Amino acid sequence: MSLVGRALFSMALLALAVYQVFSRDIYSEKTVFKYCLELTCVVSCYFYFCHISERWQGCNDHVRRAMEDSCWYQCSSRVQKNVIMMHVRTYRSVDYVEACGIFRASYEYYVSSLKLSYSFLNFVKLQERSSMKAP
Structure with a gap:
């Protein structure tokens, strides 16, 4: 499953x-x-998924900033090529936290999922009430 x-x-x-x-x-x-x-x-697993995604993205950003702050351009050409490749890879967001450009697993996504679940609950409750009132 994707x-x-x-x-x-x-x-x-x-x-x-x-x-x-x-x-x-x-x-x-x-x-x-x-x-x-x-x-x-379910809530804790869902939170853990979003938390790990946030942490992974934070580590990715930290590595990218560390490379930008280093004096990599003073190293040998072989090291420069490797650093450039690493910089290209860390510049993109991590594939785990972003699925096909549709959503990005984050704390905001977690809160929106909880809000969606609450809206679903309210919708079902309203449907139950309207079916009870109908003769």
Whole structure:
């Protein structure tokens, strides 16, 4: 499964986990505990994915700045070529944090995913209320 597919699957899983925890159906205590644990795991894994992406991008930026601040141009031509190649590679964003130019896994993406899940929950709740009122 591609990174985009995994991210979309994670967003859907997050939305469904939020719905399961906050739905008003009567569940046993064991089921509620299971749903809360599932939501906690999904949210923490999703946060970890975004956190690692932010850290990886930060390390990439740190390496790029260190190369720019060094006196690499005073080294031999072989070292200069290697530094230029490394600079080209670090200038681009890391492939892990950016999936096909569609999204960039970051803290902002994490918050927007949580907001989307909350919006989905509100939408489902409104649909339930409107179906209860309809004769």
